[in-house]
Amino acid sequence: MAAPALFPPPHMDEDGAAPPAPASQSPPPTEAEAPRGGGLLRRRPPVRVTSEFDSERRLFSHSLSCRVLDGIAKLRLRVSHGGRGGGVGGIAWGPPEVALLARNFSVVVDAASRGAVLSGAADLAGSLRLRAAHNTKEQQGEVSVTANLGDSPCKIELSSLVPPDGLPRATFLFPNGEVSVKEKKLDEDNRILSVNGIVKSHILNGVCTAVYNDNAMDLKYRYKDEEISFIPSISLPSNSVSFAFKRQLTPSDKLSYWYHFDTNYWGAVYKHRADKHLKWKAGYESNNRLGRASVWVGDASGSTKEVPLKAKVQFTLEVPQDNIQNAVVLFHVKKRWDF
Template identity: 50%
Template sequence: MVEAIQSPANPNHMVPPADPPTSSSSNNNNKCLFQFPPLKRPTIRVTSEFDSDSSIFFHKISCKLLDSLAKLKLSFNNDSKRQISDPHIHFTSKYLSIDYDVEDHNAFLKGSFDFGPNLHFRAAHDVKAQQGEVAVVANLAKPGYALELSTAVPSVGLPKSTFKFPLGEISLEEREEEEVKKTLSVNGILKGQILNGMCTAVYRDEDLKLIYCYKDEEMSFIPSISLPSNALSFAFKRRFSPSDKLSYWYNIDSKYWSAVYKHTYAKDYKFKAGYDSEVRLGWASLWVGDESGKAKTAPMKMKFQIMLQVPQDDIKSSALMFRVKKRWDV
């Protein structure tokens, strides 16, 4: 049997080349080894405040840095002539704060950090005055008990020692007076419950002040006496409703007294009126925005106060004043 003769392969025939193997190393080389998060411009907060009594604008420009780990702020004043005064640059973080006075070319530094859970360290330094303070606070075994040692830098004597406990604190400090040798001064605060109220004794610079405070949901009564001057005074507060409150203060020794009536509507509106016998002045004010809060929580991020002052001895010299505070987020 004759086998079929196969024709030789066509020399002009092109065999398609095989696909090159995929190299994992080449793919890895195309990828970026370090990927940086996209840069985002921090929000800039601008706050301006105007007081008609002083006719001065107060401005603050601030922004948070490093994912809110630090804050940078510029503050300055300017008057009706547009002259800038008292510029300050503030840097604030968890462990360090710097306040730089541009006009005075001076910086005030404050720092604090913890040595473990029970030891806290803080320090302050005025660069131009070359003065400061260093303090160490140790939390003792029981909650509410702590021992603090603080001293001025440069040191001029023994450090001040303060022992804190749940009912108050006692401090021991070296004091130097003219023509008197250095002596140890004892100051302290002691609190305790007496007759359904809180009694507080404050001893400072050889003067003792006793304060008693009784408070319930509708009334507060706060008498106080200072020794050895025997100056006696008392304060009385009465809440008629959740939005109406009257406060009265009287000094028995000087016979001066003052009274304030306050009416609030919601959280952002408040009306206050009062009289002070020491300066013989009556006044009334209207607040738009929380009086003790920040502008960012007020309606349209703006706080507004208008006040009328009426002197008892010269009604014609009555004055109408206002204060405005506004914040912008840029």
């Protein structure tokens, strides 16, 4: 069984930290305002601390990061602890994770597995780009080379595990999708060539997407305008048909509905956005026979980079249809500090 890829497919950006935001200009401090012996303090890079709590898992997680090497890389430390277990003070602390992240190089050390993942990328002569990754715990890596095909927007990539486990995978990338051919191992003696791909095309004011993987194909059509979205889909050869429908009632209100014909499962969600930092939604899923209602205070997209609001809170009420008395309230809190 082939090991999973150690870095994302070629159509995705490589891992790396975004360039540092330009510092605001301010007049230099006077001699009275300058910290005594503060040469080191003035050179200290800004430190960001982010803390989260998930009530469902009863887990706290903390992340500390700062720019190093004159801003070209980011150093990050992550640690988590829960309310159960026999750690220090009765709290179970998880092993830390330390990472050094740059645009073309990264090192992630996981104390839990006592291993590290190293990855890097470099531009070679001409239009070639080399990427490589290595997992010290698994003693396995992956290497790929991507080349532009002349002046066209198309590319071709060859990638292989290290040490190799069969023929390298070949991927052809073009503006509307990609197609890859790789060797698939059926058993110890039998191997076949497997073809996978994804193609997108604009049809009748919408986008049609075809995904082919292991002799199965998913076809999806998405029509969207300013008020409605309609998304029918079918899976072959199982002939599983479903559709989703979304209606923008007002600039702040949206109704979504989906239905699976083969299982009769359905669901509906109503969303309301009071402003940029306050949103709530309520819905029902028939497959889980569960009703949910959630409210967000803060940016619901997950970003906490806005100033002055650097926190978000999400409360969720889950009500089982079969036993209302088992309703639970879950919450998730995320807070950021800059030093």
